[in-house]
Amino acid sequence: MAEMRYREALNQALAEELERDPNVFLMGQDISVFGGAFKVTEGLMDRFGEKRIRDTPISENTIVGLGVGSAMTGLRPVIELMTINFSLLALDQIINHAAHVRYMFGGQVSVPLVVRMPQGAGHQLGPTHSHSFEALYLHVPGLLVAVPTTAADAKGLLKTAIRDDNPVIFIEHETLYGQRGEVPDDPDFTVPFGLAAIRREGSDVTLIGISRMAQTAERAAEQLAADHGIEAEVIDPRTLRPLDLDTILESVAKTNRCVIVEEGWPHGGVGANLAALIQEQGFDDLDAPVGRVTGVDAPMPYAKSLEQISFPHEEQVIEATLALFGDRKRASRG
Amino acid sequence: MTDHQLPPSEMSLEWLRSMTLIRRFEERAGEQYTRAKVGGFLHLAIGEEATIVGAVAALRPTDYMIATYRSHGQALARGSEPGRVMAELFGRVDGLCRGRGGSMHMFDLERRFMGGFGIVGGNLPLAAGFGLTSDYLGNDEATLCQFGDGASNQGTFGETLNLAALWSLPVVFMVTNNQFGMGTSLERHSAQTNLQIKGEGFGVPGMQCDGMDVIDTWAVTSEAIRIAREERQPVLVEALNYRFRGHSIADPEDYRTEEEVLEWSKRDPLVTFGDRLVAEGVLNDEQREAIDLEAIEAVDAAVAFADASPEPEPSSLYDDVYVLSDQVRGWYSADHRGASLQKGEELS
Ligand SMILES: Cc1ncc(C[n+]2csc(CCOP(=O)(O)OP(=O)(O)O)c2C)c(N)n1
Numbered sequence: 187m188a189e190m191r192y193r194e195a196l197n198q199a200l201a202e203e204l205e206r207d208p209n210v211f212l213m214g215q216d217i218s219v220f221g222g223a224f225k226v227t228e229g230l231m232d233r234f235g236e237k238r239i240r241d242t243p244i245s246e247n248t249i250v251g252l253g254v255g256s257a258m259t260g261l262r263p264v265i266e267l268m269t270i271n272f273s274l275l276a277l278d279q280i281i282n283h284a285a286h287v288r289y290m291f292g293g294q295v296s297v298p299l300v301v302r303m304p305q306g307a308g309h310q311l312g313p314t315h316s317h318s319f320e321a322l323y324l325h326v327p328g329l330l331v332a333v334p335t336t337a338a339d340a341k342g343l344l345k346t347a348i349r350d351d352n353p354v355i356f357i358e359h360e361t362l363y364g365q366r367g368e369v370p371d372d373p374d375f376t377v378p379f380g381l382a383a384i385r386r387e388g389s390d391v392t393l394i395g396i397s398r399m400a401q402t403a404e405r406a407a408e409q410l411a412a413d414h415g416i417e418a419e420v421i422d423p424r425t426l427r428p429l430d431l432d433t434i435l436e437s438v439a440k441t442n443r444c445v446i447v448e449e450g451w452p453h454g455g456v457g458a459n460l461a462a463l464i465q466e467q468g469f470d471d472l473d474a475p476v477g478r479v480t481g482v483d484a485p486m487p488y489a490k491s492l493e494q495i496s497f498p499h500e501e502q503v504i505e506a507t508l509a510l511f512g513d514r515k516r517a518s519r520g
Numbered sequence: 521m522t523d524h525q526l527p528p529s530e531m532s533l534e535w536l537r538s539m540t541l542i543r544r545f546e547e548r549a550g551e552q553y554t555r556a557k558v559g560g561f562l563h564l565a566i567g568e569e570a571t572i573v574g575a576v577a578a579l580r581p582t583d584y585m586i587a588t589y590r591s592h593g594q595a596l597a598r599g600s601e602p603g604r605v606m607a608e609l610f611g612r613v614d615g616l617c618r619g620r621g622g623s624m625h626m627f628d629l630e631r632r633f634m635g636g637f638g639i640v641g642g643n644l645p646l647a648a649g650f651g652l653t654s655d656y657l658g659n660d661e662a663t664l665c666q667f668g669d670g671a672s673n674q675g676t677f678g679e680t681l682n683l684a685a686l687w688s689l690p691v692v693f694m695v696t697n698n699q700f701g702m703g704t705s706l707e708r709h710s711a712q713t714n715l716q717i718k719g720e721g722f723g724v725p726g727m728q729c730d731g732m733d734v735i736d737t738w739a740v741t742s743e744a745i746r747i748a749r750e751e752r753q754p755v756l757v758e759a760l761n762y763r764f765r766g767h768s769i770a771d772p773e774d775y776r777t778e779e780e781v782l783e784w785s786k787r788d789p790l791v792t793f794g795d796r797l798v799a800e801g802v803l804n805d806e807q808r809e810a811i812d813l814e815a816i817e818a819v820d821a822a823v824a825f826a827d828a829s830p831e832p833e834p835s836s837l838y839d840d841v842y843v844l845s846d847q848v849r850g851w852y853s854a855d856h857r858g859a860s861l862q863k864g865e866e867l868s
Contacts, residue, residue, distance in 0.1 A: 248644075251646050256650070259584070290620050291625065291635060292620045292627070293840035327841050327853060378848065
């Protein structure tokens with residue numbers, strides 16, 4: 187094990203895959219000379235050269251389209267979009283093309299493309315720079331969606347994404363780039379898609395945290411145990427497609443309660459979708475409605491005081507969890 | 521007609537056969553549409569055969585060709601079986617895309633016909649992507665990307681031309697200027713109506729060809745492809761042509777006059793080229809008739825083939841949404857109608 191930052195883990199994954207497969211190459215704005223807006227690709231240009239670490243003009247839709255075209259013809263492009271907010275300009279290529287080319291042409295080609303980009307609020311960047319869009323991409327059949335929260339997962343999932351033959355939307359988090367974590371030394375270390383991580387075991391309630399919210403859920407779980415005697419099981423799905431629903435359902439069968447925590451908007455969110463799946467597949471196991479904690483249903487404000495109450499923190503997770511226990515646990519608070 | 525010499529007889533005859541096949545195929549497709557054998561939209565290329573055949577003739581089999589939702593002809597010119605193109609229109613399993621794409625989304629990987637795209641302007645970045653692959657792998661394959669005059673107003677036009685020039689990609693962009701984007705005429709949709717120069721500011725020089733003349737289209741496209749392939753310089757070719765039918769089958773054509781259509785139809789690429797072959801002794805009337813009959817027979821057979829082909833199985837609905845991995849325990853898709861999980865989950 188080596189300790190490193192999330193961004194360094196991503197950098198290692200890219201370097202190892204570039205080393206392993208000559209058809210892997212990177213494209214994005216300011217990723218070579220500048221080293222990436224969040225320095226994820228730092229040093230790669232010196233090592234792999236301009237042919238494989240390609241700076242592009244500011245043309246998101248067309249960059250992704252070049253990725254789709256080159257993936258259809260045998261390359262394995264990894265595209266960095268500066269942030270997920272700008273992926274909105276590339277929705278045509280991501281949805282109408284990357285996601286559907288294989289299906290609409292009857293399986294004649296595949297699109298082994300990775301689009302990496304960070305998301306998330308908390309940096310006072312206001313309404314155009316703070317989105318969380320995992321729900322948007324989860325919506326689209328044909329795309330896979332990964333949302334790593336630890337350094338080890340960042341590395342292991344990115345390597346899997348690059349080796350996968352489907353288009354993968356790989357969503358990093360701006361707040362996590364600087365976080366440190368233990369990462370296995372084995373150069374063949376990967377994290378499989380469709381396998382959730384149980385971050386904390388517990389028997390009273392299942393907390394599912396998406397992207398950075400897996401960490402918020404974990405911290406909330408510690409407080410729930412300390413202050414309320416509630417032992418929460420915390421699940422980080424790690425990939426939303428493919429989804430490890432089995433692990434979630436097994437946990438809910440054990441705890442009979444579930445709260446889903448995400449940073450994005452509530453309507454049509456990941457939590458809305460998961461809650462539907464859980465009640466469809468595990469209705470008999472539930473002792474209470476599935477709870478959701480989400481970002482507020484508004485654009486992201488700039489003012490720090492407002493921004494901080496616009497996305498979930500531990501308090502909201504604790505509150506939503508306690509609500510599932512009714513008076514029994516609330517009473518035990520005092 | 522331009523003053524090019526006729527190419528060798530076999531080549532000329534091949535082009536006439538190819539254009540005739542497209543014409544007869546399109547006519548029959550339109551007829552099948554009115555019998556409800558074909559669903560959705562149907563965009564016919566009648567009148568544009570010379571642009572298709574001349575451009576395709578400039579390519580090697582290993583070059584990539586990509587076009588729009590109006591591309592039955594491109595598939596046929598690249599050598600796709602007419603029966604499989606018709607079966608795709610009918611939505612049958614033997615269609616080129618197994619009934620997943622329909623008229624607007626033809627694709628034949630084996631012949632490097634790379635689609636068939638329903639989004640106006642969506643195919644330009646993909647073409648540059650093919651060019652990037654050729655460049656990256658260091659081979660001498662080139663890409664030809666056809667799109668309409670209307671598509672030249674999309675953001676992808678400027679973005680892609682800039683990138684292709686910046687990265688010296690071997691791509692020829694061919695804007696087929698058939699004078700209209702649906703019902704909006706060129707001068708009503710583009711401030712610059714001389715489309716061949718529309719790429720210059722992006723570093724892509726332009727050329728123009730008479731898209732009603734198969735020889736001129738072939739000659740100009742060949743030169744453009746040579747420049748792209750050898751000099752690694754993308755080129756924009758404007759092919760001037762005209763579609764004789766409506767934008768799609770359901771088009772009352774209120775935006776143009778019958779006189780205008782009549783005027784252009786005097787330049788029908790099939791008639792003018794056929795006449796010339798007869799005039800120059802490459803072909804006699806009987807042989808010309810035989811070529812037409814051959815095309816009609818091929819199209820008859822295509823319809824019979826498509827008719828006989830089964831509908832896709834409902835159980836195939838989820839095929840090819842994903843490349844499924846047996847390493848993955850999670851599920852890829854959920855089917856809420858049965859509240860049960862689909863494909864992928866049974867692999868756990
Ligand atoms: C992005 C997008 N906008 C609108 C349409 C609807 N549409 C289909 S074809 C067409 C006209 C395109 O004209 P042009 O590019 O000149 O090609 P042509 O049909 O004449 O071959 C339009 C507006 C579409 N398919 N995609």
